[in-house]
Amino acid sequence: MKLESQLEKIASFKNLELLANQVVEGFISGMHKSPFHGFSAEFAEHKIYNAGESTKHIDWKLYAKTDRLYTKRYEEETNLRCHLIIDNSSSMHYPMLRKDENFYENKIGFSVLASAVLMNLLKKQRDAVGMSIYSDTYEFYTNEKGSERHHRMILNKLETVLNDVSPKKQTDTVGLLHQIAENIHRRSMVILFTDMFQYENEEKIFKALQHLKHNKHKVVVFHVYDKKTELDFDFNNVPRKFIDVETGESVQLFTENIKEEYEKKVQDYFQQIKNTCMQYKIQYLPVEAGKKFEKILTTYLIEKQKFG
Numbered sequence: 001m002k003l004e005s006q007l008e009k010i011a012s013f014k015n016l017e018l019l020a021n022q023v024v025e026g027f028i029s030g031m032h033k034s035p036f037h038g039f040s041a042e043f044a045e046h047k048i049y050n051a052g053e054s055t056k057h058i059d060w061k062l063y064a065k066t067d068r069l070y071t072k073r074y075e076e077e078t079n080l081r082c083h084l085i086i087d088n089s090s091s092m093h094y095p096m097l098r099k100d101e102n103f104y105e106n107k108i109g110f111s112v113l114a115s116a117v118l119m120n121l122l123k124k125q126r127d128a129v130g131m132s133i134y135s136d137t138y139e140f141y142t143n144e145k146g147s148e149r150h151h152r153m154i155l156n157k158l159e160t161v162l163n164d165v166s167p168k169k170q171t172d173t174v175g176l177l178h179q180i181a182e183n184i185h186r187r188s189m190v191i192l193f194t195d196m197f198q199y200e201n202e203e204k205i206f207k208a209l210q211h212l213k214h215n216k217h218k219v220v221v222f223h224v225y226d227k228k229t230e231l232d233f234d235f236n237n238v239p240r241k242f243i244d245v246e247t248g249e250s251v252q253l254f255t256e257n258i259k260e261e262y263e264k265k266v267q268d269y270f271q272q273i274k275n276t277c278m279q280y281k282i283q284y285l286p287v288e289a290g291k292k293f294e295k296i297l298t299t300y301l302i303e304k305q306k307f308g
Contacts, residue, residue: 016159019104020116024124027297048305080127080304081144083184083217084115087194088161089135089171094195095226103162105290107224111193112158114222114287114296118191121297123151132183133161134176135169141183171197177208189218189307191300195230196223196273206280213282218307220283222296223273227288233262 049058049069057071086092092108103109115131122129123146130144131154140157142150173194184190190212212219228234237256243249270286277284285299 016113016116016162017120017155019113020120023113023117023293024120024297027294079125080122080307081130081186081188082118082122082127083130083132083144083180083188083190084118085132085134085177085180085190085192085194086111086115086161087135087171087173087192088133088139088164088169089197090169091171091195091197092224093164095229102290107195107226107289108164109162110287110289110291111222111224112161114193114293116155116158117293117297118300119151119154121300122146129154130184130188131157132180133157134172134180136172138176138179141180143183144186144188174204174208177205178211181208181211181214184212184215184217187216189220189300189303191220191222193222193224195225206276206282209277209282210280213280218283218303220299220303221277221285222299223270223284223286224289225286231263231266231288233259233266 049055049071053071059070062070086108088108092111093106095106097103097106097109104113119129126146128144128146129151130142131140132138133140142154177192192209192212209219209221225231233255235255237254239252239254241250241252274284274286283299283303285295287295
């Protein structure tokens, strides 16, 4: 069964954990077609052998099946600490969803489900996960742990974020990323989901992201956007009133009058962020809300291999 139809079939259950598990299981089953061929054979129980390590725990039976070297891993072993960060400002709750749409078709719903998916993968690999959620305040923090109780607590918090309808919550990305950086004491992979709104001062935002790297953390930014309206500016050419969901400010215009200029500015904006992230050695990936999660999972696995 295709991943999309799996999601459609069970989305009505509104069970975040179930959805996340379905996504990960679908991803793992397709890994034999990817650069990670063989990696899913004993997914939770083995890790790739690195030259120079002891050969004591190599699984030779698995080598015979996959022609790749893996070492056995033990339950108490944690290879990675991962801290997930979610921007929960009002702009992330865009677009407003119709009753027939699934919760992961807007930016916050997609970010929440993507976080739950990564948590599921981390759990399978017995890695530790922590989380921070922010808007104009530091709404939630928990450090990195791997227990079932800890995972359940984070999932419960993510479900409350989905139901959060607080009006006009602005973004203090710069100030709060500095606070979050102060809370992550041990070397970790730091993954940020944000729509990059309030990107008014390039130097300040990237100093905050640099702060996240101060303990040799690996930083990954998933730039979440709505393709139809935020990227393509796809509206009927009738007079429209656009309202800033964070400030309440509004403007009326014909979309066709500015469509070409808007699209160019947005493309330049995305490229500017990408270039600056490259400069600061931050992994940057734009992701479309409501679409597949393979890019997120593949990016995570590749960055984990680099992180070592």
